[in-house]
Amino acid sequence: MKKPLIILTGPTAVGKTDLSIKLAKAVNGEIISADSMQVYKYMDIGTAKIAKEEMDGVKHYLVDEFEPEEDFNVVKFKEYSNLYMKEIYAKGKIPILVGGTGFYIQAVLNDVDFSEMEADTKYRKELEDLAQVKGNEYLHEMLREVDEKSAVSIHPNNVKRVIRALEYYKETKRPISEHNEEQKEKTSPYNFAYFVLTNERDTLYQRIDKRVDLMMEQGLLEEVKYLYQEKGYSKDLVSMQGLGYKEIIAYLDGECTLEEAVYILKRDTRHFAKRQLTWFRREKEVIEINKLDYNNDDNKILQIMLSILKERNINFSSNY
Numbered sequence: 001m002k003k004p005l006i007i008l009t010g011p012t013a014v015g016k017t018d019l020s021i022k023l024a025k026a027v028n029g030e031i032i033s034a035d036s037m038q039v040y041k042y043m044d045i046g047t048a049k050i051a052k053e054e055m056d057g058v059k060h061y062l063v064d065e066f067e068p069e070e071d072f073n074v075v076k077f078k079e080y081s082n083l084y085m086k087e088i089y090a091k092g093k094i095p096i097l098v099g100g101t102g103f104y105i106q107a108v109l110n111d112v113d114f115s116e117m118e119a120d121t122k123y124r125k126e127l128e129d130l131a132q133v134k135g136n137e138y139l140h141e142m143l144r145e146v147d148e149k150s151a152v153s154i155h156p157n158n159v160k161r162v163i164r165a166l167e168y169y170k171e172t173k174r175p176i177s178e179h180n181e182e183q184k185e186k187t188s189p190y191n192f193a194y195f196v197l198t199n200e201r202d203t204l205y206q207r208i209d210k211r212v213d214l215m216m217e218q219g220l221l222e223e224v225k226y227l228y229q230e231k232g233y234s235k236d237l238v239s240m241q242g243l244g245y246k247e248i249i250a251y252l253d254g255e256c257t258l259e260e261a262v263y264i265l266k267r268d269t270r271h272f273a274k275r276q277l278t279w280f281r282r283e284k285e286v287i288e289i290n291k292l293d294y295n296n297d298d299n300k301i302l303q304i305m306l307s308i309l310k311e312r313n314i315n316f317s318s319n320y
Helices: 016-027 074-090 101-111 121-134 136-146 146-151 158-173 175-183 200-220 220-230 248-252 256-284 297-312
Strands: 003-009 031-035 094-100 190-198 286-288
Touching: 003 016, 003 074, 003 101, 016 031, 016 175, 016 297, 031 190, 074 094, 074 101, 094 190, 101 256, 121 136, 121 158, 121 200, 136 146, 136 158, 146 175, 158 175, 158 190, 190 256, 190 297, 200 220, 200 256, 220 248, 248 256, 256 286
Parallel strands: 003 094, 003 190, 031 094, 190 286
Antiparallel strands: none
């Protein structure tokens, strides 16, 4: 019998956090954060990290577990998620993947195999240096020459994923997009429900703008100053390349005004949300829930989700 798995995802600022707590309480579940940034300690405001009191007694995994100087990637996410899911099943509970990093979710849901590629740290360093000297676009063009599909789906500024795709091609002599397509066709080992929360674009963009304004009020500038200037974390770290951090660092380095940094952060977050929606809608067997259809009422949405879980025989109380 396949073990149950619930996924709750959607674009940034759509309102996943509150609903995820209600869902976890209703199904006797525990939450694994599928967010590439909330995993880092000290990075609270810029990641819109859930606070302890907001968890309302629901156990969360992969929140505040890594130091900012540590590299966290999809391979580590899958490794840690599999360990935590075993723990959750052993308690007779259901794991719920909650977050907006679609590639992470795909890796667990489809049991994506990453063993084909061994790390070549020397080549990775060469690529990182190239990005520093010649820019992200240069590296992205290198990728386009060997893997057009990946170049289309990976943003030039997502240097980490561009490098990983180039590493994969060097190691295996085939495009990583080809590998990813093969992995997507695999049958999931889980009895799953994959919920994608959405909203009207204008509403979502307004929520994003308000969230950024709130982050500034809560002290995002001070948080980044502390990490960058006092703690000395390099702007080249994966963690410091996240939305909300690289823009403020640009201001601290004198590359723009604070007003410009905030404008860029809002703009880039909106673009990011659009790319997230594109990703999720490409995935197989997703259940899209538009909040507008339920008057943005989480309780109504929860009831719909619970009825779908019941239809799929995703049991709330069995031991696995």
